[in-house]
Amino acid sequence: MSMDFETVIGLEVHLQLKTATKIFCACANQFGEQPNSLTCPVCLGLPGTLPVLNKKVLEYGIKVGLALGCEINPYIKFDRKNYYYPDLPKAYQISQYDFPVAKNGLVMIPMEKGELKKIRVNRAHLEEDAGKLTHEADGTLVDYNRTGTPLLEIVTEADMRSPQEAYDYLQVLKLTLQYLNVSDCDMEKGSLRCDANVSIRPREETKLGTKSEIKNMNSFKAVKAALEYEVIRHTQVILSGEKIVQETRLWDDNKQMTLSMRSKEEAHDYRYFPDPDLVPFVVKADKIKEIRQSLPELPYAKLERFKNQYNLNGYDAFILVLDQTIAQFFEECVALYPEAKKIANWLNGPLLREISDRKSSLAELKLVPASLAGLIKMVEDGVVSNLVGKDVLKIMLDTGKSAEQIIQENGLAQVSDQESLTRIVDEIIKENPKAVGEIKSGKENVLGFLVGQTMKKTQGKANPKMIGEIIKRRILDA
């Protein structure tokens, strides 16, 4: 039996919001403290306590909603999602059921040939995070520090048709969220978590197949791998004539496979009802307007502007836009030295390589735009070669000195007076009679070898174009 299947994926992203305090109490919202040292009667769910909403959490929720093109609900409320599991001390999670903060949004993902595909966002709702469970041989340990951390859950429609699209959606979503500066968006620390719903169906079928929900992926790559694994598993199960069981599966990154969770949690029966401890919230139009006006320029808008304003190609603009601080740094450099393409090359090439080699970030490096712009100008003016320029950049990052100072202190300025270069070239010619012979017999490509030798001798300080000309002249005119 041969069958063509279509993959259907929907994603739920849980985003921890970077507020100072938890969502319903004044405990610090911090990661990595001693277990159970950031709790209070409210987040421990002790009787007689009352949750009160953190103002900033709602603002952040609206901010993300607007950035994802959502409608903001003018009336929102919180509901209790009841389930009995030790990660929640109250036996319910305060969440939002029928009046979430935001709904009906759109995220555009890049497709082939520069086209964009719409992924619909069904809703974004606020809720409290649960505690952390550590499973041991003889019991489960519970740390309630994370309980009450503000979460925004962003739920898509089942609009993605491949693991790659899911991956791309996550990339675009994360970038947008980073621009908003409302979360660390760090999957390894759990500040951004993704659960995926996946099913397959025969290509002409319109009804959805039975889905599995996969959890426990700690990187976007893992999300993609887990989805790829599930698509294959579903296909095999269906082709062998069996049925997919709707269940939650956990991704095992070491084994690179999903495993049935077999949790003792009761089948989902959450019995949502309005939380009587929290009054409703009315979001006025002028508040929404105020937050909308506070939004930064978002990634796609910046991308288009960079292409138009600086005449950059899509690739260069895309790399710059991937990091808001890099994008800003780029613009500050261009303001000082208006060679946008050159600056983009330096940023996307040598600088990003240094940042990655040093496992650092632009913010940590303390590089100022004037230094980099100054360096690029000196390379363009021929004061140093491109190659030496890269070394100057390294020293610049180590010392914080200006290009001018570094070049001067280390005697790195290009040797460009004909006389001393000719002297060096003559030495090279003497040392390499074989190569010289080959050039004389017409093998012009050997010239590069001699240029390289000369560059080596001058420690990269010579202008390669000039050397090439001198070598040619000395050999062929001799």
Next chain:
Amino acid sequence: MITKEHALKIASLSRIHLKEEEAQLLANDLECILKYIDQLNELDVTDVKPTSHALPLQNVFREDVVNPSLSQDEALQFSVQKDKGCYKVPKVIE
């Protein structure tokens, strides 16, 4: 109609252990309660605005300012069992 099975299901979701005869009694009680509440459906509420809350209050916020938390010892004083600074509960995963 609330049956004994409904009562047992609700009890199990709430981790309440019921004897068979208790389940039947509670099912009867629940049935009566629901019937009583159903009387509300006889009212004409055309002009009544729906609400999820009994108080005429909205937008009660807290500023995003940190207050000290309980210490680990204080937090764990309510635990039946503890280990490594954590509450310890029966295993929840196989």
